[in-house]
Amino acid sequence: GQQLNQSPQSMFIQEGEDVSMNCTSSSIFNTWLWYKQDPGEGPVLLIALYKAGELTSNGRLTAQFGITRKDSFLNISASIPSDVGIYFCAGQLNTPLVFGKGTRLSVIA
Amino acid sequence: NAGVTQTPKFQVLKTGQSMTLQCAQDMNHEYMSWYRQDPGMGLRLIHYSVGAGITDQGEVPNGYNVSRSTTEDFPLRLLSAAPSQTSVYFCASRVAGASYEQYFGPGTRLTVT
Numbered sequence: 001g002q003q004l005n006q007s008p009q010s011m012f013i014q015e016g017e018d019v020s021m022n023c024t025s026s027s028i029f030n031t032w033l034w035y036k037q038d039p040g041e042g043p044v045l046l047i048a049l050y051k052a053g054e055l056t057s058n059g060r061l062t063a064q065f066g067i068t069r070k071d072s073f074l075n076i077s078a079s080i081p082s083d084v085g086i087y088f089c090a091g092q093l094n095t096p097l098v099f100g101k102g103t104r105l106s107v108i109a
Numbered sequence: 110n111a112g113v114t115q116t117p118k119f120q121v122l123k124t125g126q127s128m129t130l131q132c133a134q135d136m137n138h139e140y141m142s143w144y145r146q147d148p149g150m151g152l153r154l155i156h157y158s159v160g161a162g163i164t165d166q167g168e169v170p171n172g173y174n175v176s177r178s179t180t181e182d183f184p185l186r187l188l189s190a191a192p193s194q195t196s197v198y199f200c201a202s203r204v205a206g207a208s209y210e211q212y213f214g215p216g217t218r219l220t221v222t
Binding site for chain 1: 113142144150151152154157199208209210211212213214215216
């Protein structure tokens with residue numbers, strides 16, 4: 001079945017630094033979604049991408065739908081302590097959403 | 110709107126016991142699904158439903174049953190709990206159609222001893 005490779009698995013950064021994470025697949029997708037999960041909570045949708053090459057921002061977050069339709073990345077600028085959590089990518093093409101295994105972000109004040 | 114609600118928040122079962130995890134949404138979403146989350150495994154789809162009366166299996170359906178008698182509710186049943194079903198369970202919903210933006214409930218943490 002379809003699988004997503006999300007990297008890095010975890011990262012520790014200093015407050016104020018920029019963060020970059022990505023998701024790749026051997027299959028093409030029509031939709032890429034990025035979610036954030038706070039400890040003890042359900043995932044919350046951050047950004048949705050529907051078109052190859054699309055670049056979308058949500059505050060300090062920016063995500064792009066790769067031209068090949070097989071990858072997507074998420075950038076966070078000027079990280080703050082509340083950015084801590086697990087970030088998931090998800091892709092979709094004619095099947096239910098497929099999720100990556102997540103990137104765990106820790107921010108050191 | 111309350112969004113997606115799940116009960117209970119926490120549950121401990123003994124091996125062989127049965128229980129139902131409840132999920133409800135008040136957004137009139139046609140599409141509902143159940144995921145389990147295990148450390149290092151991400152979110153894995155158990156069952157999903159594209160509308161009342163229609164359900165289908167996901168990636169890891171064994172040991173779980175679902176039904177969808179109304180648009181609002183999508184319960185997940187464990188008929189005979191096993192320790193391998195210890196996990197955090199999330200219900201999600203979305204509108205049918207081109208938008209695949211799913212909204213998740215707060216989760217149920219299940220421990221099977």
